[in-house]
Amino acid sequence: MVATAETTRSEQTDVRGDSAWVQHWKQLRSNPLGLFGLVLVVLMVGSAVLADVIVPYDPTQILVGPRLGPPSWEHPLGTDQLGRDTLSRVIMGGQVAMLVAVAALSVALSIGLLLGLIAGFGPRWLDNGLLLVLDSVRAFPVIIFALAVITLLGPSLTTVVLVVAITSIPVYARVVRTQTQSLSDNEYILAERAMGAGTPRILGVHILPNVIGPLLILASMDVPLVIALEAGLSFLGMGVRPPTPSWGTILNNGYNYIQNSPWPVIAGGIPIILTTLGFTFLGEALRDIFDPKLRRDV
Amino acid sequence: MTARTRFTLDRRRFLQSAAAGTAGIVASGLPLSQAIWAQEGKVLRVRSYADINKLDPGFYQNAYNVSVMNCIYSGLMNYKPGTDWATELQAAESIEQIDPTHIRFKLKPGLMFTGGYGEITAEDVKFSFERVILQDSPMKDDWGPLNRVEVEDTHTGVIVLDRPFVPLWNVSLPYGVGHIVSKEAVLEATGDGGDFGMQPPMFSGPYVIADWRPNEVLILERNPDWTGQKPGFDEIQIRPIEDPQTAETAYRAGDIDFTHVSLSSLEQLNQRAPENTVIEERPSLYYVYLGMNMEHPKLQDINVRKAIQWAVNIPQLLEVAYFGYADVATGMIAPGLVGHRDKALIPPEGDLEKAREFLAEAGAEGLQLRIDVLNQAKFTTMAQVIQAQLGQIGIDLQIDVQDAGSFWTIGMETEGERWKDMQLILQRFSMVPDPFYATTFFTCEQVGNWNWERFCSERFDALNREATTVQDEEKRAQMYHEMQDLMEESGAYRFLTHEGAPFIYRRTVLEPATRPDGRALYRYFQPV
Numbered sequence: 093m094v095a096t097a098e099t100t101r102s103e104q105t106d107v108r109g110d111s112a113w114v115q116h117w118k119q120l121r122s123n124p125l126g127l128f129g130l131v132l133v134v135l136m137v138g139s140a141v142l143a144d145v146i147v148p149y150d151p152t153q154i155l156v157g158p159r160l161g162p163p164s165w166e167h168p169l170g171t172d173q174l175g176r177d178t179l180s181r182v183i184m185g186g187q188v189a190m191l192v193a194v195a196a197l198s199v200a201l202s203i204g205l206l207l208g209l210i211a212g213f214g215p216r217w218l219d220n221g222l223l224l225v226l227d228s229v230r231a232f233p234v235i236i237f238a239l240a241v242i243t244l245l246g247p248s249l250t251t252v253v254l255v256v257a258i259t260s261i262p263v264y265a266r267v268v269r270t271q272t273q274s275l276s277d278n279e280y281i282l283a284e285r286a287m288g289a290g291t292p293r294i295l296g297v298h299i300l301p302n303v304i305g306p307l308l309i310l311a312s313m314d315v316p317l318v319i320a321l322e323a324g325l326s327f328l329g330m331g332v333r334p335p336t337p338s339w340g341t342i343l344n345n346g347y348n349y350i351q352n353s354p355w356p357v358i359a360g361g362i363p364i365i366l367t368t369l370g371f372t373f374l375g376e377a378l379r380d381i382f383d384p385k386l387r388r389d390v
Numbered sequence: 391m392t393a394r395t396r397f398t399l400d401r402r403r404f405l406q407s408a409a410a411g412t413a414g415i416v417a418s419g420l421p422l423s424q425a426i427w428a429q430e431g432k433v434l435r436v437r438s439y440a441d442i443n444k445l446d447p448g449f450y451q452n453a454y455n456v457s458v459m460n461c462i463y464s465g466l467m468n469y470k471p472g473t474d475w476a477t478e479l480q481a482a483e484s485i486e487q488i489d490p491t492h493i494r495f496k497l498k499p500g501l502m503f504t505g506g507y508g509e510i511t512a513e514d515v516k517f518s519f520e521r522v523i524l525q526d527s528p529m530k531d532d533w534g535p536l537n538r539v540e541v542e543d544t545h546t547g548v549i550v551l552d553r554p555f556v557p558l559w560n561v562s563l564p565y566g567v568g569h570i571v572s573k574e575a576v577l578e579a580t581g582d583g584g585d586f587g588m589q590p591p592m593f594s595g596p597y598v599i600a601d602w603r604p605n606e607v608l609i610l611e612r613n614p615d616w617t618g619q620k621p622g623f624d625e626i627q628i629r630p631i632e633d634p635q636t637a638e639t640a641y642r643a644g645d646i647d648f649t650h651v652s653l654s655s656l657e658q659l660n661q662r663a664p665e666n667t668v669i670e671e672r673p674s675l676y677y678v679y680l681g682m683n684m685e686h687p688k689l690q691d692i693n694v695r696k697a698i699q700w701a702v703n704i705p706q707l708l709e710v711a712y713f714g715y716a717d718v719a720t721g722m723i724a725p726g727l728v729g730h731r732d733k734a735l736i737p738p739e740g741d742l743e744k745a746r747e748f749l750a751e752a753g754a755e756g757l758q759l760r761i762d763v764l765n766q767a768k769f770t771t772m773a774q775v776i777q778a779q780l781g782q783i784g785i786d787l788q789i790d791v792q793d794a795g796s797f798w799t800i801g802m803e804t805e806g807e808r809w810k811d812m813q814l815i816l817q818r819f820s821m822v823p824d825p826f827y828a829t830t831f832f833t834c835e836q837v838g839n840w841n842w843e844r845f846c847s848e849r850f851d852a853l854n855r856e857a858t859t860v861q862d863e864e865k866r867a868q869m870y871h872e873m874q875d876l877m878e879e880s881g882a883y884r885f886l887t888h889e890g891a892p893f894i895y896r897r898t899v900l901e902p903a904t905r906p907d908g909r910a911l912y913r914y915f916q917p918v
Contacts, residue, residue, distance in 0.1 A: 154778050159710065173654075173771055174710060243796055329765035329791040335774050348635055348767035351658040352713075 126377025132370025208268020729870025801842025
């Protein structure tokens, strides 16, 4: 055990004495797309966190400008059909998107992790039972499931988070289960067992640290999917309630008045594209760094 | 035995044929799209805002179903296409009012049902009309005080009413329940003459249903047995497209040649209409209103309802939602119809001070309410304006956007308990040119059916019954004025607009035929 810890510690510094994080940063810097992704993600997350401070207008205040006005100095992204400032709505929409992504993925990740560990390390019958449940949930088309839940509970931010979380749990649980099963056959785990370590210790100390990394990378790559799902539901009128801004709502409103002004559609579409690109590029770069075996060029 | 010629198509022959065909088209000077259209036969491609879901005229539910029924069944009379409200004879050779409760009709001879069910007879008319009452159809009010139909001979009969019924001429005969079905066919299909839903056992109009692919297209073809006036098109393709923007896109792409469009698009269409397109604007009979559930605990105090009525500024609302293309309504009954009010009791602009006073009187400052709206841009936009307007008097309004399936059952007691939780609703109903058709849905009997505001007034019900018997237009109008006053005084209604009915069509393909309110009468469309 001591030897293992020492080896691990020695692997975290290279010959020049750089820590692992410095090495990872250098690797990321050498990947232009990854770096571009990081910049986009920082911008999006930063604007979402500081949204309340940086919005130029109240995003729900109607008639702060002309209706369906084109971009101007006062309203850089124009105004919508109610004369609301589109830039303010896009920024606040980012906050909603990030909130849904963080909340839903946190819930999905936690539950998925727990179920995956239980399924992977537990008895066969429990594994089979959990797999049946997880596959049943996965078999539901996401949008149909979402529409059913929203019809029952009513459209709201909480409902969207719930839908996204429930539909994401099986993915994480399956990944964790596979990783757990593969790790539990390793010799050091067998040795731990032989030395009398209990299941909680094996799971918490040895397996969890090994599965959490890939899981976080997977989650970061799922962020754009979650944001697109939230935008899709809001576009269909099943997401957040008006007048709360959401990128999907901005797109929907813009689409309905596209003959009058294309700007709301452009303004609602660009952040979705940028966020998707940002998280995808960053996620792929992180995957290459932390799990070189999965690198595309290998 | 017939001699058969073997025909083979090799590559050379195909190219020769194609070249000859193209040369012919070029020589004829026809645009390619029209040439293709001419090759395919006269096909009318139109859009409906919803897919069919009921084809039994005795149990019809919605206007879009009736538009199809107009093509596949015939009635004694129909609305005359044009810009003035009028009716004309269809399957009837003559109709005469013998006295206020007796109407004699004579059918045109030789009009046939499909499926070998023979000629349309007075017996079929009797069956078609009486089954609406006997089977307790939800639309039985359309036949009002119908007692029976007496058959005099094969083609002649007398409609007997318990009391005079003026809407007979504007609603019963030319609209949904006035269509004629075959007694033999319906009894064969249903056993008791009940609702045959989506499976018509025969047709009695110039078209028959050739194919229906739900949510994709309904195809009507000429009825080969039809001996009446020949329709203009060989085939009608009706595509259900709920969203008006999508319909406009479909029109621009050439998928349809006739569609209603949204008022918000009018400005752009007037500036940049697609090629060969005619834009027509017709006054609509629809009525849009803000309704309030009088039985909901938060809305039981009339002062709360009045506060909401007075807080809503209609011109502001319409300017935003309809881009100034819709006029303010004074009630349910549109201009041009008997019973239209010159003005509402509450001025269109409302009065915020007065609204605040009502709210203070109710002690309901800081009230939180919810409004249900259909998932369409204009309704969600209107709801957000109402939200802002009510916010000015301290009411916090939450907007619940509902899809059509969920929305149209909110206030119905037969569909669960949601009616109890309904608070405010943004509602829009279609109309036919008789005031009875609007008021009849707000009687006490309709509470929990279509009367979602749960407004119930004995005086209103009495007037509603009596007004159908009054021939004098002025006296009748006064009764409908009073009915609308009663509705408004209840605090449960704020009448907003009748919208408008703009539509576009390709003048190189068709000449449309519509009612004065713009509703399409496809069987009278003519190819160009």
